[in-house]
Amino acid sequence: MTEKEIETQTEENNAQDLEQEQAQIIMTWFQHMNEVMKAQFPEYEVEGQIGNNPTYGPMFAFTLKKDEKFTSCGFFLNEIMRNFQTNPNAGLWLSSFFVDLLRSPENHPLPNPPQTEDQAKELLDKHIVPYCASAVREEFPDQKIYVDLELNEEHGPVLEAGFVAVQDGNNTCALPLQYLMTLFLLNRDPAEPLIQAMYRLYEENNLGQA
Structure with a gap:
């Protein structure tokens, strides 16, 4: 050898x-x-x-x-x-x-993962993204919230959110759509990490102070 x-x-x-x-x-x-x-x-x-x-x-x-x-x-x-x-x-x-x-009285099996790109896109566009946007806005009813899809060089498509009132510095947070979908497929709340990130922005920018 x-x-x-x-x-x-x-x-x-x-x-x-x-x-x-x-x-x-x-x-x-x-x-x-x-x-x-x-x-x-x-x-x-x-x-x-x-x-x-x-x-x-x-x-x-x-x-x-x-x-x-x-x-x-x-x-x-x-x-x-x-x-x-x-x-x-x-x-x-x-x-x-x-x-x-x-x-809940219903059974909660893990959701079936999408089998095609079209199914994945439909799941994101019609359920996960609108749900996350709605949940974030409901969590901060006194704030104007910016929510949009962006393309990140490292992570690909991301859901970005931020407070309209914050113009400077760290004013947005973003999570990969793939991560949000993975949470959904684990029977987890895909909006939760986005809301947690928004709370950090909320506190960093003193938005709760009069």
């Missing part, structure tokens, strides 16, 4: 080791979250699944079952790790996403 072949073999082995290590980390977190869900919802049967998004990485989805009713919700591993490493009430944070869904 030549020196170059040895180097290549070593690189392949290292890559395999890293892949196995990452898979083990993902599985460890998944098992931990499964136990957290069971502790938060002892009266429900808990089922979990692991997925991967090419842009946003590993994702977990959990389904609560009781009698004939079931409710599903999904999460990004990176947000789970961030919350469970910094938030002392991370279990409540995790369970909070299910509480509103459980109040």
